[in-house]
Amino acid sequence: MADKKYTPMQFPNCKGLKGISDAVLEVHFKLYEGYVNRTNKLTETLSGMATKGEAAGTNPMYAEMTRRLGFEYNGVVLHEYYFGNLKAGGSGATPPAKLKKAMEESFGSFETWLADFKAISTMPGIGWAVTFQDPRTGWLSNHWITLHETNNIAGFKPIIVMDAWEHAFVPDYKANERAKYVDAYFSNLDFDAAEGRLK
The missing domain is CATH 3.55.40.20 (Iron/manganese superoxide dismutase, C-terminal domain)
Structure with missing residues (x-):
């Protein structure tokens, strides 16, 4: 898994939203990219620890990084769903x-x-x-x-x-x-x- 890396997705559908500025979105995209980068780094580090035989519940570094991975990983996934369900003007007041x-x-x-x-x-x-x-x-x-x-x-x-x-x-x-x-x-x-x- 250590050699598998996520690449931040692009969301051109978010350009020109009403009431949510492009400036706020640019900062938001950078925050999302941070989650991607930290997910990649944690995955690489934890995989390396497992390969070296350092994966143990008694290893505080391994345990805390594993807990942190859920926060970072979900930060990636939820942002992708969020940006993915936005588009300028939406799709109308009621769902299909x-x-x-x-x-x-x-x-x-x-x-x-x-x-x-x-x-x-x-x-x-x-x-x-x-x-x-x-x-x-x-x-x-x-x-x-x-x-x-x-x-x-x-x-x-x-x-x-x-x-x-x-x-x-x-x-x-x-x-x-x-x-x-x-x-x-x-x-x-x-x-x-x-x-x-x-x-």
Whole structure:
């Protein structure tokens, strides 16, 4: 695994978003690239330690770097989902038929899903708002992900991902204006890309 390296993805779909400036996105892309680089470095270091026989739960360096890998790795993956479900102008105010049906079957209505997602995304704290799909039932559920790795649901597929860290919207908005950023996010949300993630 040590010789396998991730390369940061490019997201031209994010150019010219409404209410989320290109300047904020440029900084955000650099942060994402940092997660990619640290994931590569940690993977290389941990693989080297395993090859040398230093992989042990009693080795504090190995243990802490392994814990850190979940944070960095999820930082890569969640950012790729986030940037991937944005495009200038979004795809309209309502999702296409398959995604809307999944929301209705899971929440009763699109409006209830939307209210629930917005409530979660405006909670205090640093993290992410994510609509996941249960691979067994197909049901959708909204979750708050603390940092990058805490509260992720094992095996569930991210369908709609919103970065709720301040770096996603400051200085376009003040730190206490996350609700304005959430509105901007929805004006750029690509429901078609989200629907393509459904099983």
